[in-house]
Amino acid sequence: MAQAPLADRLRPQTLDDVVGQRHLLAPGRVLRRIVESGNIPNLIFYGPSGVGKTTVARIIAKSAGKELCRLNGTTASTADIKEVMERTETISGRNGVILYLDEIQYLNKKQQQTLLEYIENGRITLIASTTENPYFYVYNAILSRSTVFEFKAVEPEEAERAVERAFGAVAEEYGAVFQLEEGVSRHIAISCGGDVRKSINAVEMLALASMGSGAEEEYDGLHCSVTLADAREVSQRSAMKYDRDGDQHYDLLSALQKSIRGSDENAALHYLGRLLEAGDLLSPCRRLLVIACEDIGMAYPQAIAIVKACVDAAVQLGLPEARIPLAEAAVLLATAPKSNSSYLAMDAALGDIRAGKGTGFPRQLQNKHYDGADAAVKGQFYQYPHDFPCHYVQQQYLPDDLKDTVYYHFGENKNEQAALQYRRKMLEEHRRITEELKRRGTQ
Numbered sequence: 226m227a228q229a230p231l232a233d234r235l236r237p238q239t240l241d242d243v244v245g246q247r248h249l250l251a252p253g254r255v256l257r258r259i260v261e262s263g264n265i266p267n268l269i270f271y272g273p274s275g276v277g278k279t280t281v282a283r284i285i286a287k288s289a290g291k292e293l294c295r296l297n298g299t300t301a302s303t304a305d306i307k308e309v310m311e312r313t314e315t316i317s318g319r320n321g322v323i324l325y326l327d328e329i330q331y332l333n334k335k336q337q338q339t340l341l342e343y344i345e346n347g348r349i350t351l352i353a354s355t356t357e358n359p360y361f362y363v364y365n366a367i368l369s370r371s372t373v374f375e376f377k378a379v380e381p382e383e384a385e386r387a388v389e390r391a392f393g394a395v396a397e398e399y400g401a402v403f404q405l406e407e408g409v410s411r412h413i414a415i416s417c418g419g420d421v422r423k424s425i426n427a428v429e430m431l432a433l434a435s436m437g438s439g440a441e442e443e444y445d446g447l448h449c450s451v452t453l454a455d456a457r458e459v460s461q462r463s464a465m466k467y468d469r470d471g472d473q474h475y476d477l478l479s480a481l482q483k484s485i486r487g488s489d490e491n492a493a494l495h496y497l498g499r500l501l502e503a504g505d506l507l508s509p510c511r512r513l514l515v516i517a518c519e520d521i522g523m524a525y526p527q528a529i530a531i532v533k534a535c536v537d538a539a540v541q542l543g544l545p546e547a548r549i550p551l552a553e554a555a556v557l558l559a560t561a562p563k564s565n566s567s568y569l570a571m572d573a574a575l576g577d578i579r580a581g582k583g584t585g586f587p588r589q590l591q592n593k594h595y596d597g598a599d600a601a602v603k604g605q606f607y608q609y610p611h612d613f614p615c616h617y618v619q620q621q622y623l624p625d626d627l628k629d630t631v632y633y634h635f636g637e638n639k640n641e642q643a644a645l646q647y648r649r650k651m652l653e654e655h656r657r658i659t660e661e662l663k664r665r666g667t668q
Contacts, residue, residue, distance in 0.1 A: 230426065230429065231391060231394070231395060231425050231426065231428065231429035232421075232422045232425040232426055232429075234394075235390070235391060235394055235425060236280055236283070237277075237280055237284070238284070238287075239284060240257060240260065240281070240284055243277050243280060243281060243284075244277065244379055244383050244384065244386070244387045244421050245276060245277065245377070245378075245379035245380065245383045245384075245419075245421070246276065246277055246281070246376055246377070246379075248377070249281075249374055249376070250281070256374050260284070260285050260288055260289075261288075263288070263289050263290075265285055265289050265291070265323065265350050265352075266350070266371070266372055267344055267350060267351040267352070267367075267370055267371040267372070268285075268351070268352045268353070268371060268372055268373075268374065269329070269352075269353045269354070269355065269359050269363065269367075269368070269371045269372070269373045269374070270282070270352065270353070270354040270355075270374055270376055271354075271355055271356075271357075271358065271359050271373055271374070271375050271376065272354075272356070272375055272376030272377060272378075273356055273376070273377075273378050273418075273419060273420065273473075274356055274420060274422070275417075275419075275420030275421055275422035275423050276376045276377065276378060276379055276419060276420065276421065277376060277379075277421065278327075278354040278376050279325065279327065279354065281376075282323070282325040282352045282354070283325075285323065285352065286323040286325070286352075289320075289321070289323070290320050291320055291321040291322060291323045291350070292312060292320070292321070292322050292323070293322075293323050293325055294309045294312060294322055294323070294324050294325070295324075295325045295326075295327065296309065296324065296325070296326050296327070297326075297327045297328055297331075298326060298327060298328035298329050298330060298331035298332045299328055299331045301326070301332065301336070302336075303335070303336055303339050306324075306336065306339055306340055306343065307339070309322065309324050309343075309349060310343050310348065310349060313348045313349060321349075321350060322348075322349045322350070323349070323350045323351075323352055324349050324350070324351050324352070325352050325353075325354070326340070326351060326352070326353040326354070327353075327354050328354070328355060328356070329353035329354065329355050329359075329362075329363055329367075330355045330356075330357045330359070330362035330363065334364060337363070337364035337367055338364065338366075340367065341364065341366050341367055341370070344367070344370060345370065351367075351371065353367075353371070359373055360373075377419070378418065378419020378420070379419045379420070379421050380419070381411070381414045381415045382414075383421075384413075384414035384415075384417055384419065384421055384424050385410050385411055385413075385414035387414075387421050387424060387425065388410045388413050388414050388424050388425070388427075388428055389410050391424075391425045391428040391429070392405065392410070392428055392432070392451075395428065395429060395432045396432075399432070399436065399447070400447065401432075401436060401447040401448070401449050402447065402448045402449065403432060403435065403449050403451055404448060404449065404450050404451065405451045406450070406451065406452045406453045406456075407453070408453050408456075409431075409451055409452070409453055409456045412453060412456045412457060412460065413427050413428065413431075413456055413459075413460055416456075416457075416460035417460065423460075424460075427456070427459045427460045430459050431451050431455055431456060431459055432449070432451070434455060434459075435449035435450060435451050435455070436449050474505075474508070477496055477499055477500050478500070478508060478509070478512050480492070480496045481493060481496040481497055481500070481509065481512060481516075481555075482512060482515070482516050482520070484496060484559065485516050485520060485555065485558045485559045486516070486520045486563065488559055488560065488563070489559060490555065490556045490559035490560055493555045493556070493558070493559045494552060494555055494556070497509055497548075497551060497552065497555050498548070501544060501545075501547070501548050501551070504544065506539065506540070506543070506544055506547055507540075509551060510536040510539060510540065510551070513532050513535070513536060513551065513554050513555065513558065514529070514532055514533065514536060516532075516558050517529040517531075517532040517533075517554075517558060518567075518568070519565060519568045520558070520563055520564075520565060520568075521558055521561045521562070521563060521564065522563075522564045522565060522566060522567045522568060522636075523564045523566055523567050523636060523638075523640060523641050523644070524561065524562035524563055524564035524636060524638035524639075524640050524641060525561045525562055525638075525640060526640070528557065528558060528561055531554070531557060532554045532557070532558065534550075535550040535551060535553055535554035535557075536550075536551070536554065538550040539551045562638045562639065562640070563638070564636040564638050564640075564641060566633060566634055566635065566636040566641060567633065569634075570632040570633035570634070571632075573632045574632045577627060577630070582624075582626055582627055583623065583624040583626060583627040584624065585624045585625065585626075586624060587620075587621045587622060587623070587624065587625070587628075588606065589606050589607040589608070589620060589621070590607070590622065607620075608620050613655070613659075614654070614655050614658035614659060614662075615651050615654050615655040615658070617651055617652070617655045
């Protein structure tokens with residue numbers, strides 16, 4: 226007979242046995258007090274996989290004396306939801322039914338509306354879980370009738386204790402003695418990325434592998450050696466909790482940009498490293514180019530050219546060598562002077578455009594050289610700046626309803642201040658020469 230995975234066999238039976246989540250489950254915490262009251266409201270558990278969401282739901286149902294029905298949002302249909310509703314009419318559901326709906330974000334709007342109907346009349350209690358931000362993916366009407374609790378990745382210290390308990394449990398089950406090389410438990414705890422289920426699965430795989438060739442039969446049972454090399458092979462890359470379409474992806478990119486914007490090159494390298502370790506090359510390349518334009522901008526315009534060269538080199542090299550030019554780009558951007566003046570100016574201009582302003586053109590800028598019969602004043606009157614002193618002449622460029630609008634404000638950095646000084650010097654020189662020409666013309 227097939228045996229359930231070790232993580233299921235070791236699933237905690239009480240809240241005190243749950244690994245991690247003390248911010249929710251420690252005595253006196255709100256969720257703990259709710260469970261102890263026995264009056265269970267609709268709940269949404271938000272957090273990464275393998276951190277105890279399903280386990281806590283089971284414990285809640287058991288402590289409340291209610292039947293637990295499980296559905297998964299990836300496969301559940303409207304008919305499945307209705308079938309759970311029918312359970313409330315059975316003997317087993319006489320005390321109430323708790324529907325544990327895993328990955329609720331995958332239900333479409335119609336399915337969530339059907340679910341809303343059933344939880345609204347109180348015949349079932351919903352405990353939903355999601356690895357994505359529920360405020361983005363869950364129907365607002367369900368959110369308004371539920372309380373959201375965030376589960377967090379389990380700290381390595383907590384996970385290490387779970388790993389050691391798992392080795393003890395599997396040793397008892399198989400009547401074996403496991404001799405762990407120093408650092409094995411710690412490595413598994415760290416590499417699981419806060420996912421306790423993943424760490425226990427790694428323990429089971431290592432235990433089974435060590436009971437193969439190389440194990441020695443002793444008087445007190447089978448002696449099995451578990452090496453650090455084996456632990457590294459089993460848990461390689463498992464710490465990377467990463468979904469290119471999920472929150473983790475956008476959180477990493479956001480953290481990368483905010484670290485660079487905050488001039489913290491060490492944090493920037495950390496988040497860049499996490500993206501690259503997950504095998505994602507193109508996303509950080511695109512984000513670094515955005516950062517060069519948005520956050521460094523006019524303070525160091527050359528940054529975009531340098532970062533583009535680094536990105537091109539990274540794409541041509543591929544991983545793992547791509548990490549080298551991308552690290553250079555990240556450090557360059559983090560340590561460069563910052564300015565968002567052009568970014569803000571562009572957004573201000575777009576704001577006016579979207580508000581319907583500035584739909585026309587000054588006559589002198591139009592690409593036509595004749596006027597209709599209805600034109601009060603005929604002629605284009607465009608003045609060619611290169612024909613004037615300092616290659617400048619005062620004339621209107623913005624549409625009439627925006628002619629005095631200022632979008633761009635020079636930043637305080639050295640580069641933009643130099644540009645501002647050049648602008649002032651040019652205008653002053655243009656004014657001086659123009660006045661001199663006028664003076665000579667009147668003599």
